[in-house]
Amino acid sequence: MSVRRLYRSALREQWRGGVVLLGCSVLEGVPAFFSGRLVELAVDRGFGAGRAGIGLVWLGAFGVVALLGAFGSRLVWRQLGKVVEPLRDALVRAVVRGVLHDPSPPRNSADASGVARITQHVEVVRDATGGLLVQARGMVVTTVAALAGLVTVAGALMLPVAAPVLVAVTVFAFLLPSLARRQRALALADEHAAATVGAVLSGMRDVVACGAEPLAGLAIDDAVDAQARAATRVAQAGAARAVVIGLGAFVPLVLALLLAPGLVRRGELTAGAALGALVYLATTMEPALRGLASTATTVVLRLMVALRRLAETAEVPEPVDGQGRPRGVDLHVRGLTFGWGAAAEPVVRDLDLDLGLGAHLAVVGPSGIGKSTLSGLLTGLLEPQAGRVLLGGVPVREVPAELRHQLVTLIPQEAYVFAGTVRDNLGLFNATATDAQLLASADAVGAGELVRRLGGLDGELGHGDVSAGQAQLIALARVYASPARIVVLDEATSHLDPVAEARAERAFAARGGILVVIAHRLSSAMRAERVLVMDGRETALGSHEELLTRSSRYAELMRAWAPAPVPRHAKAGLTSRVPLTVPAEHHPPQ
Template identity: 65%
Template sequence: MNAYWSALAGRKREVAVLLGWSVVEGVPALLGGRLVGLAVDRGFAVGDVPSGVLWLVLFALVAVLGGFGLRQVFTRLGGVVEPMRDALVTAVVRGVLHDGRSHRGLPDASAVARITRHVEVVRDATAGVLVQARALLVTTAAALVGLATSVAELAWLVVLPVVAALVLFGLLLPSLARGQRELVLADEDAAEVAGAALLGLRDVVACGGAARAAAEVGERVDRQAAATVRMAWAGALRGVVITLGGFAPLVLLLVVAPGMVASGALSAGEVLGAVVYLSTSVQPALRRLADTTSTVVLRLVVALRRLAEAAPPPAAPPGGLEPSGGGLELRGATFGWGARAEPVVRGLDLVLRAGDHLAVVGPSGIGKSTLAGLVTGLVAPQAGEVRFGGVPVHLVRPSVRHRRIALVPQETYLFTGTVRENLALLAPEASDADLLRAVEAVGATGVVRRLGGLDGAVGHAGGGLSAGEAQLLAAARVHASPAEVVVLDEATSHLDAAAEARVEEAFAARGGVLVVIAHRLSSALRARRVLVMDGGPALLGAHEELLAASPAYAELMAAWQPASTG
């Protein structure tokens, strides 16, 4: 995925440093066999023990140099891998938050698997490729060069078995890739089903569905186990192929070398040097090839593919879209909290322009707060569209959306600080006079005065304030903001009727678009238009029109008015 390659491309210098230390690490593979052969031919075999020891000491120093190079590789590995991991986590979290499944009231268990499993797989696999594949290329190339230059007569003993092993291994790769993907999908499926069962455990037990839930989870676990077993068999077969390429050259060397030494074509030191090249460089390199390709590379490719599938489509340019104007338009907007759930908002058409004052009424749980989420861009419609200034509201640049659209929920958030800091949260450029005008407009003057004015302290989470006082301060905060669209989602539920009326009238007089999720039906009497949500097609109209057109609305009003006057 783009985040992966971008992160690696941004670390070109660090990758170049790794390759430089890889050359140092490969020096023992290049010179090791040659030095051991010289120790025999020019030292021990001719009775010159000091010379033989000297060559071996030189070999030891070269090995130490290679170890130092390897240490430097590991030291600098984090500078490449960790930034890449951070970029992937950011991309996956953004994908989960934009994925429709993350808005169904339950966490996406497979998304948790993607973050905890796939991102870590990519991180570890990338590190493995940078360590193993890099070392494989450097070590193998160095060993083959050293073998060809010191014992050219034996080069064919290495080339033919290695080529045969590589061909067979290449034929196995497609089945290994399919098996790895099946295992990853089985892991995700098991996580999703088990997560849903555990989160809904009370409902499962209450409905008598424990046996069915256990059977579904068990089926996924069995499928996961079967995929694991198939991968294990494929890994065993891979080991047989690599063993052929790693040990066959040694066997051929043992068969051919004695005759060549007897004929004088090779010296004992050259044969020993060839053994060193094969046993310490070529054979381990082939094993690393198997490990790197069949475990590291395959896991990396499959994990990146799954992360790319989970990422949101590039529907908007980086940073989001810029609206060209104001106003809200809903065209066939539909949303439901689940794949098979009945939509709570279905095919809604609605146009709101500056100066509009809309009240949304209906029984609890009918979808009024969901509509507030659609209007403010907190959730995206599953069908249809919700546009602000001509562009999908959920794709508007966040900084723009937060400035121009405000949601005041029922639960008020106040933070520890001064009254001024709380009121100016959405309007940091507002003057004290602006803040006090907003306070006066919504009827919060008494609350601010009791707290000691704008310099007064607000305790942790609004401690020391009643729920109604906290709602008044939240209303004043939004009133002071530059928001052109204000949604009051039962934001006055803790106020009495008179205080509620003052808040709504203050926002209506402020201008812009006002949407009130009604707590009391008196909100409908103050609004220019009313949207009735009762489970069927939503009805939109003025109060008097709806009394005649909607039996549900008329019944709600009839039930409320006696209580309100009594």
């Protein structure tokens, strides 16, 4: 679903609030419709006729009507949050989905541009929608009510008043495209400045180490200057808009002042009607026109630009769920190629790989060589530039999302723990798991003692309550308790000591299914059935012993990590397989 469709859908879902706003609008427009008429009656039937008391009564009625309008405005503000806040939540979810599906996200740094979209563009949409529901809606209601009242009081002035208003509105509409382009340029400049400053600040240590402070400062200066120039162009366009609307709002009032005396002398208008017409123009329609133009510039334009920008970055391709269901859970990779950008050197090139049930693969290689990228490709988080990843014979990204999330799980290096009970955290991916199953899963990966220290499954847990290693144990137990048949550990044990890491990997290997380990330590390769060595253009696949003899890169890595020879019996029993349903207490000794 596109952002624009999402925007319209989110607003339609709040139709009850819209009906309430419509009722409030009618109540809010009552003063604009009756103001001039009540002034006319106060003059013609009261003060002008020598009956001051009657005039005061009509003015009192004017005050009562104004109170009704104020009450209607108060109701509008009370209803605003019920319409706007659900819209903001829906847009934030769309932006996050867009960031997660970005084919070229920032690497090893925060996505400052994505943060800018959430904190700026989404808030612009939220505030602009609120402005439309309060200001623009109220001003349209006020203008229509004032024109309707003017017709009833001084119809002879309608044509000379309406002509300059129509001219001003037409010219203003002609200026809107230019205003929109300049507003969009400002939005892009804001986003670029946020990304530039964020990149420099997050990499400040490297900037200083390389002596690149002048270049970094110049990049920030350029971004800020571009932002300032864009803001200046928007201000200039806004000034031109203000002149046009000012003339459109001021000329009708001048014409009414020039024409009204003659109409009164000829008997076409009463003095009260002339004064009522001026009330409509000076106190109701003129401010409403100015406010409507201002809102159209500062609210409608910003809303259009923000929605367009969000559409460019937050739209996710329509899901292709349901096109195919996998026949089994085996993984077949053919000609897999991926690079971070159209012109970038591929980090994965022409890779072929077959992983059936019971497979245990370790992926090793220098840092930054593309191991984590491969995990994203295998799990369907990234789309290959060439080649295919087949899950049960179906491209992994075409497997229905709900089913894919049940079958395939990726555990990243930074484990996520949320506020709630230990049970909530462990059962996140398996809502039907019993307490016994959750405890068995924790024991299997070595998290049992941690669970007991936290107070058992009913213990309360927050992100700051556990260390990074403890958070990884909870994440491992969570996935162990899930129905996932394909588990990818992307340095998911990096904060554990070697003994704890070995226990967790052995537990998943004995669990069944397919296990892929992005190795943090090369001991993971020795426990695996097969090892994939990634080294830029070249890859090698084989067992630990095979790669020691035919892969110079693997042998070099192993010598740097463990100079002493590793006995063959060190691997004994580490690749045994048992069915997924075997209880934890039947697993091989840890």
